[in-house]
Amino acid sequence: MTSTATPTVTPTTVPVATRSRRADLTRRYAALGVIVALIVFFAVVNDNFLTFKNFTDILKSVSVSAFLALGVTFSLVVDGFDVSIGSTASLATIGAAAAMVYYQQELFVAILVPLLLGVLVGLANAALVVKLRLPDLLATLAMLFVVNGIQLTYTSGYSIYAGVEHDGAPAPGIVIPSFLRIGQGTLLGLPFAAVLLLVVVVVAHLFLTRTTTGRHMYMVGGNVEAARHFGLPVGRLKTLAYVLSGLLAAIGGIVLTSRIGSGQVSAGAPMLMDAVAAAYVGYAIFGQKRPSVVGTLLGALLIGILLNGLTMMSVPYYAQDIVKGGVFVVALAFAFWRRKEA
Template identity: 45%
Template structure:
């Protein structure tokens, strides 16, 4: 009898070790891949792993991470916000219009644009919560609405100093130098301000979603809205909060873009929707949580930024970037869900 027991121990121990290895791979897949990319790119191009380049990567992904954090909140309630890219692009135009045409200062411009983003989020909530329009259809309609609306005040032209308005008059304002500091300044000449804003937004939303009753209710709505309502949650108000946060963060991203480029470019924000969604979905794979989480979204944005920056430094063709981002998204989610499925088999 003792011999049989001793013979069964090694296979059981091996199975337990395999499960532990699979769980480790599932939870740390993104970090393992990120570390591998850092090593590979630094070997291929020594200039990659420098403080200046790493800060450049973080600055490049700051806007995507901030907008993606808003998308993550809507994913938490079981919704989805397709309008964030259009909100960000409209915010770029609105900020430039406020300063160059309306001659407003930096403070008033920032307040106005953030209010604009919150208003769009509230409008999305009205369509979804009150009128019961499916979130994808509602936010898609708002996306098209904003894409067209941002072009009307300037007849489709970008906004810069000396802009000729549709009525033939010339804009007399200019971009406030204090506003440009939002996108171009850095702390101690090292950490760019957009990176600090990204970290602050991620931290605040992480605390809200993971460590407060409101956050738990947001995830409860995403899990089972009827059960959350029967448990006493004001689901309508919480869903509205999610879309207002998403709109406000998208407008913050637009402010950073406007401050970085110093003008209202009609083509700005073209890829922000897909990039922010990609970061949010890669976030599902971080620590194997398999659910929306803000810190995971930030890590996902950094992961994509490292990948694209490394490919650029290696002179990879620009037209391969979307394919690479898609491959990364597929790989990250496959590692998370595929490994988990095999472990449970």
């Protein structure tokens, strides 16, 4: 008679496995839990927080930084890092405003000019990284200074608005109403900029997760040598990532120009920290262990909710920077912890 051995289960086996699953679930959904907790907390301390108007204000406030964060995300996908996005957004702001105020151009040109400027910055970044093989951080940092210097030189350090002096006389144009609707108008009761952001997020997410090119970009970011071994065009994929990064930063600059109704020099620079933090929070969403478009959007919302709630609690703006820095530290901790585990 043959006896069948029964596996012995030690008393600690199940608890250890359970603890491991709980820890994994905590890591996966920690960021979502923080967002929900913040909403509940701010709703309790301020009756006006959980209102439709305040919700739309948050969406409007994060739209610009979210576009910049999406640009950072595309560079992270190929294991790069684009810190020139703030200056690119500033250049796009000046380009859009100059087209309308200096040269009296209509909507098509006012949108096309900043988009082309964003693409040119992306190509310049790609040339430094792919052709000259400079480290991504140093190359885009150098481009940050170059682009910032270009927009300051072009404007002589002055902002562009209706009636500003240009070539010794008042500028003939204005920021046209159709352009202003991008950042100030609504669609179906929601800010138009927020609707545009959601459309771009959906398209970017589908591109990265459902297309061959998008999956190849993730392969380059995961292991560039393996990607080369498989015959992937690593240089072209990195170039595409930086061009998309510049393009998205330019869209953020367009929205910013439309919102404030003028071309403010260096207007995009202060948004770099928010954008980078939002992109890195994407690493901590759903345990994906890689840059994520959806994660970046949630990261931008997290920062927006946090700053909106602190403002409603009358926390000084300079103290809010401490909170933003703390969020960035936590995001980096999650990102590199997960990367090490991977």
